[in-house]
Amino acid sequence: GDGYVIDFGILKKAIRGVCAKLHTRTLLPTRSSVMKVEQSKAVPNHLEITCEGNVKMLIPAEDCVLVPIAHTTAEELGEYIWDEIMRSAAGPALVQRKVEWLEVTVHERVGQAASYRAAVSSFGSSKVLPSSHSAPRPCMQATSSEDEMQLSVTSTQMAVEPPPLPVVARTRSQQAEDMSPSAEAGFKQVLNACLGFEEASRPEMRKTPF
Template sequence: MSETFRIRLDKEHHVFAAAHFITFAGDICERLHGHNYRVAMELGGPLDENSYVVDFIAARDELRAITDQLDHRMILPDSHPLIRVVADAKEVTVTFTPDGRRWIFPLGDCVILPVSNTTAELLARWIGEQFLARLQQRLNWQPTFIEIAVDENHGQWGVWSR
């Protein structure tokens, strides 16, 4: 039997408060609301010359940089078939096409993500992909396993792994 090694980060400072809304059941759009999201991460790979998978400090800091980008922002999808997001130099106008609801937000308060819906699952994937890119740039290293979990409501986790 072969052995594997993983590290897990589940720290109090990997949190962000953000607003969003999602659609479900085809064409139902929920009301604008917010969460105090919490992010946990697990990485796997062989041990290096220091006998660890990856430097905890590097992983911690890169994950924190990503969650800081989302903190106190309105999170919007850029590719939802029923939600139109248009940004100009000052504002972001969002329209839910089935019923014509419209929101206008200051541009600096928004993060427009390349996702079809701002669910915890898709947020976990986006965070994971951002993390992998940052880790590659910082350490020139990629894990053999990654799992990102996003808790949106005290035990309601969306999880992505690769």
Template sequence: MTSEKYRVRVTKDHLVFSAAHFITFNGTICERLHGHNWRAAVEVAGPLDENSYVFDFIALRDATQRLVNELDHHVLLPTQHPAIHVTSDDREVTATFESRRWVFPREDCVLLPVANTTAELIARWMAFQLKQTLATHAGAANLETLTIEIEENFGQWAICQIPMHA
């Protein structure tokens, strides 16, 4: 048995999305709506396959790019927050927090099944989305972990690592 570990990591200048959000913290504080140029990086770990690689760089890059494109130039809103209430129809999305209210065109929003649109929970959401996508790829059977890194601001990363088979 070998003690060697292998990982493949992808981050590119185009794995960036511009998106607006606001978060709550300390129970009653809600930030103002603001935006970031978020950067994504992805890493998978596992043994080498018969071709001597962990996973196809291009497939990993392309799957990550599709997720980044879904979020780019949108307002990110949490649908599972206990105090931010989000409702939508085919035209508008309304978000409320206490006495504050925001209304956005439906096509400008991504409703995320998260409790708060923190970089950590965005990384988690992306990790589980990517896990589903990669699972259909022939090279995914031996992957052990998937790690997503989201940079919210220069030098400020949130990282989520999940098992590929659990």
């Protein structure tokens, strides 16, 4: 042989491309059984997210990435990234080099990660998650722990109305101040739905990135 498995530069370029698409954006699972995502009919260039209890919120479409998974967990993100790598120029390169399998590991934090491994030859096979694949935590369900109850939000508390249209007489700072409570509540709701309580309660997740 020629002494190497594959040109790592091709793999690095593919992985960086996937990471760049996901970086600093809100990841919305399109196969979630407790959350529906669609284009807003009322506000242009926004996505409307509907959770259980018919609670709705709006997020600018440019700040989001629609991911074809049920939950934005490290496990399912690993499979998604695996597929994206195989769809890139790295896929044909792996096949040409007769690489048997590819493994992707997603780290949530130091010491906490999940891996997805599959045969390169399996790319293109159907991987649709069954409809019974339930989410770790419905976005409107209260938790049993007293500590979690303080940070969880019931359907009554989480009724987030779309922000009012801007008024000329109001300054930008006043508009931001008026929208802040609803935005924070909606942001926490989406995090709980996508990540589950434990991940959503991490210190860096307690405030919107805006």
